[in-house]
Amino acid sequence: xxxxxxxxxxxxxxxxxDIEQALGRVKVSAVDYADLYFxxxxxxxxSMEEGIVKRATKSVGQGVGVRATAGEKTGFAxxxxxxxxxxxxxxxxxxxxxNSVQGPAxxxxxxxxxxARNLYPHDRATIEVATRDRVTLLNAIxxxxxxxxxxxxxxxxxxxTEYKVMLVATSDGLMVGDIQPLSRLxxxxxxxxxxxxxxxxxxxxxxxxxxxxxNDQRYLHxxxxxxxxxxxNLSAVDAPAGVMPVxxxxxxxxxxxxxxxxxxxxxxxxxxxxxxxxxLMGKKVxxxxxxxxxxxxxxxxxxxxxxxxxxxxxxxxxxIEKGILRGYITDKLNARLMxxxxxxxxxxxxxxxxxxxxxxxxxxLAGESDPQDIIKSVKKGLYAVSFGGGQVDxxxxxxxxxxxxxxxxxxxxxxxxxKGATLIGSGPDILKQVSMVGHDLKLDEGxxxxxxxxxxxxxxxxxxxxxxxxxxxxxxxxxx
Amino acid sequence: xxxxIGEQDYTTVAQDLLTRASKQGAxxxxxMVADGETLSVQVRxxxxxxxxxxxxxxLGLRVFFGQRSASASTxxxxxxSLERFVQETCALAQAVVEDPVSGLxxxxxxxxxxxxxxxxxxxxxxxxxxxxxALRAERAAFAADPRITNSEGGECDSSSGRIILANSxxxxxxxxxSSFSLSVSPIASDAAGMQxxxxxxxxxxxxxLESPEAIGQEATRRTVxxxxxxxxxxxxxxxxxxxxxxxxxxxxLCSALSGYALYKGASFLIGQLGQQIAPDFVTIYDDGRMxxxxxxxxxDGEGLPTRKQAVVERGRLTSxxxxxxxxxxxxxxxxxxxxxxxxxxxxxxxxxxxxxxxxTRPEDILASxxxxxxxxxxxxxxxxxxxxxxxxxxxxxxxxNGELAYPVEEITIASNLKQMYSAxxxxxxxxxxxxxxASPTVKISEMMVAGN
Numbered sequence: 001x002x003x004x005x006x007x008x009x010x011x012x013x014x015x016x017x018d019i020e021q022a023l024g025r026v027k028v029s030a031v032d033y034a035d036l037y038f039x040x041x042x043x044x045x046x047s048m049e050e051g052i053v054k055r056a057t058k059s060v061g062q063g064v065g066v067r068a069t070a071g072e073k074t075g076f077a078x079x080x081x082x083x084x085x086x087x088x089x090x091x092x093x094x095x096x097x098x099n100s101v102q103g104p105a106x107x108x109x110x111x112x113x114x115x116a117r118n119l120y121p122h123d124r125a126t127i128e129v130a131t132r133d134r135v136t137l138l139n140a141i142x143x144x145x146x147x148x149x150x151x152x153x154x155x156x157x158x159x160x161t162e163y164k165v166m167l168v169a170t171s172d173g174l175m176v177g178d179i180q181p182l183s184r185l186x187x188x189x190x191x192x193x194x195x196x197x198x199x200x201x202x203x204x205x206x207x208x209x210x211x212x213x214x215n216d217q218r219y220l221h222x223x224x225x226x227x228x229x230x231x232x233n234l235s236a237v238d239a240p241a242g243v244m245p246v247x248x249x250x251x252x253x254x255x256x257x258x259x260x261x262x263x264x265x266x267x268x269x270x271x272x273x274x275x276x277x278x279x280l281m282g283k284k285v286x287x288x289x290x291x292x293x294x295x296x297x298x299x300x301x302x303x304x305x306x307x308x309x310x311x312x313x314x315x316x317x318x319x320i321e322k323g324i325l326r327g328y329i330t331d332k333l334n335a336r337l338m339x340x341x342x343x344x345x346x347x348x349x350x351x352x353x354x355x356x357x358x359x360x361x362x363x364x365l366a367g368e369s370d371p372q373d374i375i376k377s378v379k380k381g382l383y384a385v386s387f388g389g390g391q392v393d394x395x396x397x398x399x400x401x402x403x404x405x406x407x408x409x410x411x412x413x414x415x416x417x418x419k420g421a422t423l424i425g426s427g428p429d430i431l432k433q434v435s436m437v438g439h440d441l442k443l444d445e446g447x448x449x450x451x452x453x454x455x456x457x458x459x460x461x462x463x464x465x466x467x468x469x470x471x472x473x474x475x476x477x478x479x480x
Numbered sequence: 481x482x483x484x485i486g487e488q489d490y491t492t493v494a495q496d497l498l499t500r501a502s503k504q505g506a507x508x509x510x511x512m513v514a515d516g517e518t519l520s521v522q523v524r525x526x527x528x529x530x531x532x533x534x535x536x537x538x539l540g541l542r543v544f545f546g547q548r549s550a551s552a553s554t555x556x557x558x559x560x561s562l563e564r565f566v567q568e569t570c571a572l573a574q575a576v577v578e579d580p581v582s583g584l585x586x587x588x589x590x591x592x593x594x595x596x597x598x599x600x601x602x603x604x605x606x607x608x609x610x611x612x613x614a615l616r617a618e619r620a621a622f623a624a625d626p627r628i629t630n631s632e633g634g635e636c637d638s639s640s641g642r643i644i645l646a647n648s649x650x651x652x653x654x655x656x657x658s659s660f661s662l663s664v665s666p667i668a669s670d671a672a673g674m675q676x677x678x679x680x681x682x683x684x685x686x687x688x689l690e691s692p693e694a695i696g697q698e699a700t701r702r703t704v705x706x707x708x709x710x711x712x713x714x715x716x717x718x719x720x721x722x723x724x725x726x727x728x729x730x731x732x733l734c735s736a737l738s739g740y741a742l743y744k745g746a747s748f749l750i751g752q753l754g755q756q757i758a759p760d761f762v763t764i765y766d767d768g769r770m771x772x773x774x775x776x777x778x779x780d781g782e783g784l785p786t787r788k789q790a791v792v793e794r795g796r797l798t799s800x801x802x803x804x805x806x807x808x809x810x811x812x813x814x815x816x817x818x819x820x821x822x823x824x825x826x827x828x829x830x831x832x833x834x835x836x837x838x839x840t841r842p843e844d845i846l847a848s849x850x851x852x853x854x855x856x857x858x859x860x861x862x863x864x865x866x867x868x869x870x871x872x873x874x875x876x877x878x879x880x881n882g883e884l885a886y887p888v889e890e891i892t893i894a895s896n897l898k899q900m901y902s903a904x905x906x907x908x909x910x911x912x913x914x915x916x917x918a919s920p921t922v923k924i925s926e927m928m929v930a931g932n
Binding site: 388 | 524527528529530531532533534535536537538549550551552553554555556565568569572573575576577578579582607630632667673674675676706709711714715716744745746750823824825857859860861862864866867869871872873875889890891892893894895896928929930931932
């Protein structure tokens with residue numbers, strides 16, 4: 001056992017015997033697979049508004065989730081008490097789906113691999129930053145944003161951290177633990193001029209510590225970017241409405257892939273044949289310049305994990321290769337039912353939630369076009385560089401994502417900024433409209449949170465500059 | 481599933497924490513404790529898909545050192561852990577800056593009588609009963625139309641919980657509530673592709689939950705009518721919001737009226753109190769004491785009594801949604817709308833928030849439109865609360881000569897919320913409470929639709 005796991009087990013105060021016995025109770029012959037997921041999570045948030053750091057919150061939680069799967073069925077129970085008795089009650093509840101008396105013998109948990117790699121090695125101290133250090137940083141952000149432009153009237157900023165320790169023990173005899181830190185710094189500015197008020201936001205983070213924000217005074221860059229977007233929006237004109245070519249900038253606009261493709265390729269929807277992609281494996285769903293992967297193995301990224309929440313090491317999965325649909329995102333349950341490989345994408349929000357196949361970092365590989373040429377190629381269209389959220393209807397494939405910083409392209413040149421607008425398209429069709437892919441792949445700053453069945457997990461996205469020949473833009477101004 | 485601790489014990493835990501905080505030097509404090517149990521059953525294609533059972537508890541503490549304050553929460557109620565928890569929360573408060581407006585409400589403002597509000601039903605459903613209800617709802621959905629070929633499943637959930645709030649001004653209040661819900665999400669298919677929709681019932685009283693058959697049939701009616709959807713043409717047209725999506729227009733209003741959005745300058749309704757924001761036939765209430773309401777509670781997140789108040793009266797904005805802090809920032813008293821997540825400082829939000837129905841039947845509203853859009857689903861987050869700019873993905877039906885002509889999808893609707901509230905042309909007679917926020921059918925005279 002590695003130090004990592006010893007530490008984790010000590011934290012939970014549970015013995016090997018308790019774990020093996022609980023697994024034995026739940027893993028009866030009708031149960032295909034069972035696991036116990038222990039979690040300790042401490043999160044802290046310090047926030048500033050109106051120039052003063054006035055709010056600080058801290059949350060500590062721990063518990064265990066016990067899960068059994070039998071065929072397509074899942075039985076699940078959780079507890080915030082960690083005694084042997086509570087483990088056994090949860091195991092008995094999870095076993096309900098199997099209509100069986102408790103299992104006869106403990107399940108030995110003998111396979112205890114050390115983590116093959118650590119994508120985010122940190123001391124706890126670098127994550128759990130002293131409150132006064134957070135205060136210093138937030139005060140400097142306020143001053144920098146107001147210095148950027150006197151029209152900035154309010155600055156709101158928050159520094160949030162999470163320190164999560166997990167340990168999963170499975171009926172396959174596997175036990176593995178991980179420490180998963182997460183930090184995020186978010187800045188929002190409100191600008192005002194002659195009664196016109198506008199907002200700008202910028203944020204970033206990952207499985208990183210305070211030094212990430214301090215390097216090259218990155219936190220001041222965040223402040224300036226939020227201020228810049230707010231000031232820019234003061235002069236934004238109405239966005240156009242209708243079908244037109246759209247150029248997406250690199251980085252966070254990769255939310256397009258997350259909504260249009262990613263969710264539709266999660267294995268659960270495809271096993272149930274409720275996804276618009278259910279019948280498209282091996283078929284052409286994008287233009288040849290598109291290759292898209294989901295990769296949970298990138299160091300320090302917000303969407304990365306050493307192992308997923310079922311103890312499977314994360315991997316790089318090719319979803320679309322030169323336009324052809326190649327792979328699904330899987331957890332153990334769906335991989336088993338579909339007879340396809342486990343990709344290490346079994347994730348859960350906490351011990352209180354079940355495992356679902358979820359994305360990690362989803363991005364398009366770089367192409368060969370010069371980003372300037374891509375913009376020049378558009379006679380009349382939209383150039384969108386920053387977005388808020390997005391959403392998809394898995395079944396009919398329709399997805400949206402909403403621009404928060406966008407410009408008109410007129411005769412191949414970026415001209416005026418436009419107000420935010422929602423873009424809508426169809427997942428299985430939209431990437432066929434991608435005619436140019438830039439050589440400038442960029443990953444996002446580390447702000448993404450994905451929601452599915454009420455569970456939130458941190459994710460990443462990435463995109464080079466791309467040209468979409470036709471997509472519907474939901475502005476208010478009829479095209480002339 | 482964890483050991484049961486009586487209500488009395490949680491009251492003791494809460495008061496013990498207040499004492500410990502005081503010993504650490506806190507000048508004021510409040511404690512909120514919540515516990516509850518949940519049984520969730522999901523079925524799919526006639527068989528059990530997922531069973532989830534849990535009992536959980538959580539405790540939140542907020543301490544004040546003069547005008548400095550911090551909040552924290554924990555699920556670990558052991559004595560040693562709580563001692564450390566109080567110390568850490570107190571240390572956190574002393575690390576932040578003084579905020580001259582911070583503090584508990586004044587003594588004398590707290591709720592003193594706790595009326596019976598019919599928000600707790602002690603019915604305990606067995607796992608097999610919930611499985612049977614979910615299966616019946618899904619079966620009814622399949623039976624209603626042969627074009628239902630697949631399903632995302634049926635779900636039946638029951639939960640009950642308790643809230644205890646205590647503070648150093650001597651307030652101690654508690655209440656229990658319950659919730660029962662049943663939903664089904666069928667999938668219809670034809671040569672053109674698949675469509676999904678769903679329908680649901682939710683009630684604090686099990687006896688008042690709609691029948692599984694009614695829910696299944698309505699889910700199917702909503703799903704099959706979407707088959708064959710196409711895009712619509714880009715242009716300005718009247719837009720009718722069905723009650724489900726009309727409720728989202730009220731949610732945005734709540735966000736804009738939250739005292740926190742207002743004092744931060746992050747709302748498009750700043751300075752509009754007393755102004756006409758909608759036509760004179762629009763009246764909107766927030767009612768925290770509606771019997772059996774899903775947003776009903778005897779006291780708010782700070783212990784102040786809830787009440788019924790007009791937020792918009794004959795089109796005029798008559799109240800914001802405020803707690804003590806955001807009220808002070810705006811120079812106004814709390815409206816009893818403190819919302820509270822365990823371990824967080826209060827925010828401000830609605831209780832039961834609804835638009836008073838009009839007298840026009842929904843079919844007559846439809847009949848008033850020659851060319852336009854009837855919206856049944858909205859997706860995405862394209863709303864700017866600072867400016868009110870609105871742009872969302874939509875689907876529904878194209879209206880021709882007063883009738884639903886064909887289903888439409890992959891379109892957006894855009895305008896500005898301020899303009900949209902002013903442009904409400906008709907309100908339907910069809911108000912049904914199916915959540916904390918409820919609206920009848922609403923017709924907006926014109927919006928920009930983007931499609932082909």
